[in-house]
Amino acid sequence: MHPSDASLFQFLFIPLLIQPNRSTMEDKRLFLLDGHALVYRAHFAFITRPLINSKGLNTSAITGFVRTLWDLMVHQKPTHIAVAFDPKGGTFRHEYYPQYKANRDAQPEDITIAMKYIPQIVEAFNIPAVMVTNYEADDVIGTLAKQAEKEGYTVYMVTPDKDYAQLVSPNIYMYKPGRQGNEVEILGEKEILANWDIERVDQVIDVLGLQGDSVDNIPGIPGIGPKTAVALLKEYGTVENIIANAENLKGKQKENVIHFADQALLSKRLATIDTHSPIQFDATRFNLDPMNKEKLKEIFLELEFRTLAQQILGSDAGPVASANQAGIQQSLFGDENPVSVPSNQETPKADYQIAKKNIDNISHNYHLVESDSDIKANRNAKSAKNHQL
Numbered sequence: 001m002h003p004s005d006a007s008l009f010q011f012l013f014i015p016l017l018i019q020p021n022r023s024t025m026e027d028k029r030l031f032l033l034d035g036h037a038l039v040y041r042a043h044f045a046f047i048t049r050p051l052i053n054s055k056g057l058n059t060s061a062i063t064g065f066v067r068t069l070w071d072l073m074v075h076q077k078p079t080h081i082a083v084a085f086d087p088k089g090g091t092f093r094h095e096y097y098p099q100y101k102a103n104r105d106a107q108p109e110d111i112t113i114a115m116k117y118i119p120q121i122v123e124a125f126n127i128p129a130v131m132v133t134n135y136e137a138d139d140v141i142g143t144l145a146k147q148a149e150k151e152g153y154t155v156y157m158v159t160p161d162k163d164y165a166q167l168v169s170p171n172i173y174m175y176k177p178g179r180q181g182n183e184v185e186i187l188g189e190k191e192i193l194a195n196w197d198i199e200r201v202d203q204v205i206d207v208l209g210l211q212g213d214s215v216d217n218i219p220g221i222p223g224i225g226p227k228t229a230v231a232l233l234k235e236y237g238t239v240e241n242i243i244a245n246a247e248n249l250k251g252k253q254k255e256n257v258i259h260f261a262d263q264a265l266l267s268k269r270l271a272t273i274d275t276h277s278p279i280q281f282d283a284t285r286f287n288l289d290p291m292n293k294e295k296l297k298e299i300f301l302e303l304e305f306r307t308l309a310q311q312i313l314g315s316d317a318g319p320v321a322s323a324n325q326a327g328i329q330q331s332l333f334g335d336e337n338p339v340s341v342p343s344n345q346e347t348p349k350a351d352y353q354i355a356k357k358n359i360d361n362i363s364h365n366y367h368l369v370e371s372d373s374d375i376k377a378n379r380n381a382k383s384a385k386n387h388q389l
Contacts (some may be wrong), residue, residue, distance in 0.1 A: 030148045030286065031078040031175065032141045034159035035085040035129070039065050039118060041160050041177065043111050050110075053304040061114035062303060066121060068177060070312055072158065073288075076175075080153070080286040082128045082144070084137035085119070092134050093270055100270060103217045117299065124295035128285055135277040138163060142273040145172050147281040156186070163213075165192045166204035166273060197230045209239045209268025218267045221260045223252060239268050 042064020051060045072078070093100045122129045132140050138161070145155040149171045156175040157164045164174050165187070174187040185191075192201055210229035212220020224232070236242040243264065246257040257264070293313055300309040 028153045029078050030080040030153045030155045032144055032157050033083040034137050034141060034161060035083045036137060037159045037161050038068055039111060039114060058110040059303055061111055062117050065118055066308055078288055081288050082130050082286050083122050084140040085129060085131045086137050087131050087133050091136050097270060099217055101216050121299055124299060125291045126289040132277050132279050139274040139277040140279055142167050142275040143277040143279055144281045146275045168192045168201050203233055205268050205271045206233055206239045208271035209264050212267055218270045219263050220267045221256050221264050223256050239264050
């Protein structure tokens with residue numbers, strides 16, 4: 001359950017919206033992240049301008065995920081946190097509806113590669129990664145959210161997935177990452193009721209049961225879209241009651257509700273997040289603990305994450321790069337406030353460097369080029385050498 005539309009700029013330039021005084025329980029604030037949904041969102045945010053490192057690795061999904069996680073930690077300051085991932089293979093929904101999500105394309109190879117790194121990064125942050133066999137991340141987050149709410153926590157479900165709206169309650173919110181340049185949204189009951197045009201939060205699953213969901217291959221009832229679903233629910237309240245009163249409907253709508261009644265009930269069942277999955281909220285385990293900076297250094301070094309290393313690891317990262325401009329020490333990314341150093345002072349060596357090779361430890365072979373023929377000859381020589389390699 002993961003939309004693929006998102007904005008590149010939200011990761012780099014849009015500050016996260018801080019919601020003050022959302023609850024009187026600010027000292028117990030649990031953030032639950034839908035790992036796969038956020039990874040997909042990040043991947044497609046950069047789809048037209050992918051981030052490729054010197055090894056040819058597409059780091060778009062990893063960069064976007066880490067940026068979202070770090071911005072959340074800095075600006076929202078959770079006391080407790082966890083990331084939920086989908087398990088490999090099917091879930092209990094496939095047992096009674098094998099076609100569930102069958103229309104989806106194969107997972108992009110770049111995301112498959114990214115998923116080798118992201119759990120390692122989560123672990124290095126000392127954030128628990130949770131996964132339950134046979135249950136989707138939605139079910140795990142829903143279960144933990146309801147359990148934590150009973151223990152006095154304010155819970156934020158971090159996801160772009162609309163289906164989580166059904167879980168919102170007085171102390172459970174959707175923390176929806178921004179899109180198309182907009183701020184992040186924190187949605188409570190009032191916002192869900194307005195956005196879906198319904199009277200009760202639990203009617204989210206009735207809407208999905210009637211209209212279906214093409215993303216997850218949930219069929220719904222043919223001919224019933226969002227507006228018709230809402231209109232029927234305003235009059236009859238639930239899918240079950242609409243079916244019970246099908247004789248009061250007219251024309252093709254009446255025919256479809258009667259004919260596809262079982263399909264509507266199945267669709268509602270498929271859309272319902274299971275809040276009783278086999279996992280238990282553990283406040284101690286989900287407490288936000290200090291990150292493992294050494295482990296993060298290793299991963300960022302491999303991925304060549306210069307900017308993120310500087311932002312997250314701070315002084316522990318060491319200078320990532322420096323310019324040879326006389327008297328100025330600069331970032332490769334053009335910091336607005338370069339640090340002035342005396343021109344006769346040697347630039348300090350970095351304790352932590354992304355690239356192991358630099359201008360000081362590789363050999364140099366210079367050629368004087370004075371004409372077009374020299375350029376052509378040099379190009380042909382390089383081409384021949386590369387061909388031999």
